[in-house]
Structure formats: C-alpha cells, structure tokens
Amino acid sequence: MSAVVDDLRARLRGPHGVRKELLREVEDGLRDAAEAYEQAGLPPAEAARKAADEFGDPAELAPLYQAELDASRGRRAALLIALAYPTLTLAWDALWRYTSVGDGASPDGVATVAGALDTGSYGAAIAAxxxxxxxxxxxxxxxxxxxxxxxxLGWLSLLLILATSIWMAQASGDHAVREFESNVPSMLVVGLTVAASLAIASTATLAVSRWWVPRAAR
Structure with missing residues (x-):
C-alpha cells in the first residue's frame, strides 16, 4: 500500500497541506480496504495487495487527484485577488479623499489613470x-x-498596478512623496498594499507553475 501512496505522491503537485490531506485519505482508504479483506480471512500481504489492486493504477488516477489540487490552488489565488483588490482600491480612495495626502490638485492625467486603475482592479476581482x-x-x-x-491574471494585474502607480508617483512630484512619508494612514495603506501584493504574487506564481509542470505529472 505504501508503494501506491508513494507513487501517487511523486505524481502530484499542489498546496502542501491539501496534498498531504489528500494522500492521507488515500492511505486511510487503502488501510480500511486491507483490514476488511483480512477480516474476510485473507493473509495481511494478500489483503494489502488486493486493496492496492482494487484502488487502481496511480498513473491513471493521478490526473483526477491533480484536478482537485489544481482547483484548490486556483480557488485560493482567485479568492485572494477577489478580496484584496477591492479592499486596496477602497483603502486608497479613502486615503486620497479624507486625508491631507489628497488635498493638493492632481496633475493632468493622474485622476484619469487612477480611475482606470480602479476599474481594472475591480475588473480583475470580478473575473477572479x-x-x-x-x-x-x-x-x-x-x-x-x-x-x-x-x-x-494575478501577475498581469500586479504589473499594471505597479507601472501605473510609479507613473502617478512621478507625476505627483516630491510634494506627494513628502505627504505620504508624514502621514500615518498612508504608511498603513502602503504596508497593506505591499503585503497583499506579495501574497498575490506568491499565489499567482504557484498557479502559473501549472503551465510548465511536466505532462507526466499532470
């Protein structure tokens, strides 16, 4: 039975916790089947072999289990994007409207780009x-x-947000930078943005990794 589990483990790629739990369920199922055969009178070795044969070929079953792992990984990334982007957009809008950071007049084009960025963030969240x-x-x-x-989606949206944010910071000049540095809420929002961006980048990287997983491991 351990050989079946080891074979399946070598073929699967996905979140460690979900993968570990899935393999534990397979092992428990094999053990229960073997115990049932033993109670029916079969010797332990034969009972284990029969349970493994009944389970099936790991090579044929791996794609079914991999689909579950892919779904878990994808749902995790999608949920993070769906929650993080609207939260960050609302936080930045509130910072700009209700603190001294947004007291100055916006340079030409900044408001338009900011609006497009908000729309893109909400669009990515809805798609996720x-x-x-x-x-x-x-x-x-x-x-x-x-x-x-x-x-x-996670990586493209992050790159778009990074590019437009750098442009808006440069267009706003040194005054905006000084306002951010002296404003506690702005530092909190920036910290939240950095943390969310790192989390999205991490989950997006893991999700995209399915693109180059060897076909034999799929």
Missing part, C-alpha cells in the same frame, strides 16, 4: 470571483487551465 464557482464542475484539464489563467 466568477472563476471560483467554475471549479465545481471543472474537468482536470479545465481546472488546470483555470488555475493558469488566474495566475496570469
């Missing part, structure tokens, strides 16, 4: 939220594609 329930009926191939798509 729509993807979550799709995993419920997704096949192994569809789950993998959804997960890869969520990963690319």
């Amino acid at each position: 939220a729509v993807a979550i329930p799709l995993y419920g009926r997704a096949s192994a191939t569809t789950a993998r594609r959804l997960t890869v798509g969520i990963g690319f």
